[in-house]
Amino acid sequence: MLRTISKQIYRSFGNVPNIFQTNLFPNSLLKSKNYCLTQQRYKFKRVGDRPLGQQLQILDSVYQSDEWTNVPDKVIELIGRDLYRTPGNPIYLISETLRQNYADHHCYEFTNPVVDVWSNFDSILVPEDHISRKRTDTFYVDAKHVLRAHTSAHQSCCFEKCFQDGKDGKFIVIGDVYRRDEVNRTHHAAFHQCEVVQLYQNNDSEMIKNNVNDLFDLNQPRTELCQERHNPAATKVVENEMKTKVEDYIKRLLGKNLETKWVDAYFPFTHPSWELEIKTPDGEWLEMLGCGIIEQKILDRCGQSNHIGWALGLGLERLAMLYYTIPDIRLFWTRDTGFLVQFSTLEPFERITYRPISSYPQKIFDISFWLPVSEERVNEWSPNDVHAIILDIGGEMVEQAHLVDEWKRAKDGRISNCYRIVYRSMERALTNSEVNLIHHKIEKALIDQLHVQIR
Numbered sequence: 108m109l110r111t112i113s114k115q116i117y118r119s120f121g122n123v124p125n126i127f128q129t130n131l132f133p134n135s136l137l138k139s140k141n142y143c144l145t146q147q148r149y150k151f152k153r154v155g156d157r158p159l160g161q162q163l164q165i166l167d168s169v170y171q172s173d174e175w176t177n178v179p180d181k182v183i184e185l186i187g188r189d190l191y192r193t194p195g196n197p198i199y200l201i202s203e204t205l206r207q208n209y210a211d212h213h214c215y216e217f218t219n220p221v222v223d224v225w226s227n228f229d230s231i232l233v234p235e236d237h238i239s240r241k242r243t244d245t246f247y248v249d250a251k252h253v254l255r256a257h258t259s260a261h262q263s264c265c266f267e268k269c270f271q272d273g274k275d276g277k278f279i280v281i282g283d284v285y286r287r288d289e290v291n292r293t294h295h296a297a298f299h300q301c302e303v304v305q306l307y308q309n310n311d312s313e314m315i316k317n318n319v320n321d322l323f324d325l326n327q328p329r330t331e332l333c334q335e336r337h338n339p340a341a342t343k344v345v346e347n348e349m350k351t352k353v354e355d356y357i358k359r360l361l362g363k364n365l366e367t368k369w370v371d372a373y374f375p376f377t378h379p380s381w382e383l384e385i386k387t388p389d390g391e392w393l394e395m396l397g398c399g400i401i402e403q404k405i406l407d408r409c410g411q412s413n414h415i416g417w418a419l420g421l422g423l424e425r426l427a428m429l430y431y432t433i434p435d436i437r438l439f440w441t442r443d444t445g446f447l448v449q450f451s452t453l454e455p456f457e458r459i460t461y462r463p464i465s466s467y468p469q470k471i472f473d474i475s476f477w478l479p480v481s482e483e484r485v486n487e488w489s490p491n492d493v494h495a496i497i498l499d500i501g502g503e504m505v506e507q508a509h510l511v512d513e514w515k516r517a518k519d520g521r522i523s524n525c526y527r528i529v530y531r532s533m534e535r536a537l538t539n540s541e542v543n544l545i546h547h548k549i550e551k552a553l554i555d556q557l558h559v560q561i562r
């Protein structure tokens with residue numbers, strides 16, 4: 108199963124996992140009279156724990172570690188990679204599909220994932236004793252700052268902004284988010300989310316279309332289906348529009364025949380709340396997003412008391428893994444060109460099936476040559492012939508070949524090309540001498556067949 112994005116922490120406050128059952132907290136210790144979490148911290152050193160007062164640089168800011176700090180260097184190293192803003196990364200491509208699909212929403216990107224504790228939790232009504240606030244679940248930079256655990260941390264600051272930015276109550280927030288978790292094929296400390304939000308006011312077209320005159324009904328009590336003082340009919344309009352729009356998007360991406368189901372959920376910041384599950388190609392139901400009607404208290408505090416609205420949070424890795432058949436969440440962070448090259452020229456809604464890359468190292472060799480002199484041969488010159496020769500001779504050992512440099516010599520107008528060939532086998536680590544042998548054969552074929560002059 109892929110990361111259960113919201114299930115694990117922001118969801119039901121009622122079925123919080125009992126952290127005391129984990130091995131980190133042996134029974135003998137729990138029985139000791141003066142047991143408390145803070146003491147526990149120092150008894151069992153965890154990854155990310157640091158001596159107090161150590162300086163931590165994250166982007167342009169320096170923080171001092173304190174007893175809350177638990178963010179490891181390995182995680183800090185990921186900050187600033189900005190995969191969702193890096194063309195050629197699948198996470199960027201999926202972000203683009205969202206930017207395009209929600210084009211009438213203002214798109215906010217806060218490139219610094221360090222937020223204050225208030226934004227990540229209090230601003231969206233996460234209770235004081237909620238499991239997600241624990242050091243076991245969230246990366247604390249210090250007692251006052253965390254690495255945002257979800258894009259919902261930015262909701263509050265965007266409500267007002269989006270009206271100033273000319274997009275009446277509609278925005279998306281895309282960003283890297285961080286959670287303490289196991290690391291495996293489907294879980295990673297850092298992943299990406301897109302928050303989509305839309306606010307409505309009394310005479311919005313959608314309300315008029317549905318004959319809803321007033322968003323509010325002061326006599327309405329809080330029920331399972333509706334917040335207190337909301338007009339149930341308005342809530343229904345908001346729910347329908349949110350659900351239709353996001354299902355359309357997911358089906359646009361993953362296919363119109365995709366099976367989906369809405370499941371009731373709980374989040375501290377929305378009511379009512381739902382999750383969307385989809386049926387994966389291997390027949391499992393997979394949670395794709397959490398959403399709901401924004402708690403009115405949040406909007407009231409942000410000066411939007413004449414609006415009601417919906418919010419949803421979508422995990423980008425899951426979409427990308429399904430869209431391109433990428434088997435391991437860690438691949439998004441790789442700098443391996445065998446991975447990246449497969450996405451480098453794709454358009455946002457262009458679907459490919461990812462070809463697994465070898466786990467053995469690449470051997471990178473260049474070939475530089477002068478193109479043939481005779482005019483006739485220059486005229487019929489085609490890079491495709493170079494690629495054909497490279498593939499013919501290199502076969503399975505060639506992972507990639509690119510023209511990396513081309514220039515004209517001033518004195519006689521001769522043209523020089525440099526091709527970079529990346530050799531790699533799926534089965535074993537290639538040796539320099541065997542790659543050399545192949546590389547020379549390629550050179551020879553280029554001379555014999557295309558009449559180039561090796562430089």
Ligand code: PHE
Pocket residue numbers: 112113114117118256257258259302374377380396397398399418419420421
């Ligand atoms: N922030 C929630 C999570 O990450 C998802 C969510 C967003 C739920 C907005 C409801 C509304 O788990």
